[in-house]
Amino acid sequence: MWRDHLTEIIIFTALFLLVSGMGFVAARWRAPKDMAHLDEWGLGGRNFGGWITWFLVGGDLYTAYTFVAVPALVFGAGAMGFFAVPYTIVIYPLVFLVLCRLWSVSHRHGFVTPADFVRSRFDSPVLALVVAITGIVATMPYIALQLVGIEAVLKTMGVTGESTLARHLPIIIAFAILAAYTYQSGLRAPALIAFVKDTLIYIVILVAVIWLPYKLGGWGSIFDAADAKFQASPNPNDGILLNANNQLQYVTLAFGSALALFLYPHSLTGVLASRNRDVIKRNMSALPAYSLLLGLIALLGFMAISAGVKPLPGATEGSVDNNTVVPVLFDQQFPDWFAGVAYAAIGIGALVPAAIMSIAAANLFTRNIYKEYLRRDATPAQEAQVSKVTSLLVKVGALACIVFLDPQFSIDLQLIGGVIILQTLPAVALGLYTRWFHRGALIAGWAVGMALGMWMLYQVSSPTRKHFGGSAFPLEKFGFDTKMTIYVGFVTVLVNLAVAALLTLALRAAKVQDGGDGTTPDDYFADEGDPRVTPGERRDADVAPEPVA
Amino acid sequence: MAAPDPETRATATTRAKDKSPWNWLLFVPILVPLIPALFNADSPRILGFPRFYWLQLAYILLGVATTTLVYQMTKKRGDR
Numbered sequence: 001m002w003r004d005h006l007t008e009i010i011i012f013t014a015l016f017l018l019v020s021g022m023g024f025v026a027a028r029w030r031a032p033k034d035m036a037h038l039d040e041w042g043l044g045g046r047n048f049g050g051w052i053t054w055f056l057v058g059g060d061l062y063t064a065y066t067f068v069a070v071p072a073l074v075f076g077a078g079a080m081g082f083f084a085v086p087y088t089i090v091i092y093p094l095v096f097l098v099l100c101r102l103w104s105v106s107h108r109h110g111f112v113t114p115a116d117f118v119r120s121r122f123d124s125p126v127l128a129l130v131v132a133i134t135g136i137v138a139t140m141p142y143i144a145l146q147l148v149g150i151e152a153v154l155k156t157m158g159v160t161g162e163s164t165l166a167r168h169l170p171i172i173i174a175f176a177i178l179a180a181y182t183y184q185s186g187l188r189a190p191a192l193i194a195f196v197k198d199t200l201i202y203i204v205i206l207v208a209v210i211w212l213p214y215k216l217g218g219w220g221s222i223f224d225a226a227d228a229k230f231q232a233s234p235n236p237n238d239g240i241l242l243n244a245n246n247q248l249q250y251v252t253l254a255f256g257s258a259l260a261l262f263l264y265p266h267s268l269t270g271v272l273a274s275r276n277r278d279v280i281k282r283n284m285s286a287l288p289a290y291s292l293l294l295g296l297i298a299l300l301g302f303m304a305i306s307a308g309v310k311p312l313p314g315a316t317e318g319s320v321d322n323n324t325v326v327p328v329l330f331d332q333q334f335p336d337w338f339a340g341v342a343y344a345a346i347g348i349g350a351l352v353p354a355a356i357m358s359i360a361a362a363n364l365f366t367r368n369i370y371k372e373y374l375r376r377d378a379t380p381a382q383e384a385q386v387s388k389v390t391s392l393l394v395k396v397g398a399l400a401c402i403v404f405l406d407p408q409f410s411i412d413l414q415l416i417g418g419v420i421i422l423q424t425l426p427a428v429a430l431g432l433y434t435r436w437f438h439r440g441a442l443i444a445g446w447a448v449g450m451a452l453g454m455w456m457l458y459q460v461s462s463p464t465r466k467h468f469g470g471s472a473f474p475l476e477k478f479g480f481d482t483k484m485t486i487y488v489g490f491v492t493v494l495v496n497l498a499v500a501a502l503l504t505l506a507l508r509a510a511k512v513q514d515g516g517d518g519t520t521p522d523d524y525f526a527d528e529g530d531p532r533v534t535p536g537e538r539r540d541a542d543v544a545p546e547p548v549a
Numbered sequence: 550m551a552a553p554d555p556e557t558r559a560t561a562t563t564r565a566k567d568k569s570p571w572n573w574l575l576f577v578p579i580l581v582p583l584i585p586a587l588f589n590a591d592s593p594r595i596l597g598f599p600r601f602y603w604l605q606l607a608y609i610l611l612g613v614a615t616t617t618l619v620y621q622m623t624k625k626r627g628d629r
Contacts, residue, residue, distance in 0.1 A: 220597030
């Protein structure tokens, strides 16, 4: 009952209100002369330094859902759930140089979204539309999942009810507040709140990983307890180590997820908001601090096993909601006030990425659908206004997904989202390096990758579900005599690339007309201070531009 | 090609700043964490952590060290 959790609820609410206040005040933080421009509302003035970028991108990539779902996966399956660690290690060296190129070309041309870049690079509004829609579809369920993170916490505090409305009222209120300050402050709101969110998370996790092993008899016995649980379970693919059949899945999932992460529009929003290339490069070295945090959080799953945590019941009769293991663990092992701080960290942790994701999705709609197809002559002020309204609609949509549909639906969509966002890799990531691909071939490759991805995900079954049971595709369905599985996204992106490459050759041979290229080679190396970086009337325009010889 | 005007000369130096043999080092922290044979074992344990867990957490340091090194070495070639 909620009365048993009163202290937790009070602390959670107090901290929640504090950051909401910060969200509204953020509009005046590093305030521009004119907020009615997408660069200001949607990219925070494109002027964030190292620290802000670190908190913003960190708060954006390592979401509340991650903090709830990764330990839940480790709790349920063991070693497989630890893929999040190699995934977040390989990502940074992988994109170290790529993101700098994207930053440079985006600042020279005033691009706000990855689709803006694709449109100019391949001279193809259609390809840009494809990239934009893929981005929006992949981001929407991700926003919805942030709500799953908050709900796991609320459920543990006993804030739940019988009717649909009573059960969801707290998150409806939370999202209404979030929507209001995002509308007003744009990207500045999550950037400012991220400081509080991450400070809370770091404190909570450091205390937890020191205190809990001490209480539970040391790390050795925690791992032994987990080992004993997985030995006893009938599932052959769980355990504290990988087996011969799921190693390929582990590696391809880590690598594929790393490729996907910076294709998500919200990750790029944080990167484009930074001040210069140096900020990005320094962040690629500093962001792994969050990976360490994530690794420790993952191990909370084992601590929950060792502490004998029983997850709370799920939405349907007889099921359990593994996402509640971490909140329940904190409730059992810590004093109420500290559990309250931990819950607030998770709850606020949901707000930062949800705000950035809705801004990113809104920017995609504004730049690549509204301006491209509905109103060509839109002024910057109109663009900013459309984006603000769209960000509201996006949040209402995400909320509706959680309130009216089974949350499992959002989890499925998120699984699909990772696979489909990967299909923009040839156009966006390889496009930064080469203009070799034919624009028609890229569209065809995308379509084939999408279709194959859907088919493969549909084929994956799990003990509880017949279809969409995960992203581990059994290779025996391709006719191989093996029990090995592989990550769907990895296969589909390879097929996508092969189709794009072969069709490029075919279209060239058939002399089908290709588009031009709106960028020049040196666009990809421009840095802050370049006279052509960020053109237009901007607040930093009063800074004397460097003399052009 | 025509005689380089000031702008293309500036381009050439920026490009030199971006291209560096040090960048190849970035492949090390991309490849090493993706070889399960290195870490998929229980022993030796450190502080109770099986190798699977402590070694993968240690790869984070490998990643940080590599990106920092590449950043520092490529930074000095240019003026900023």
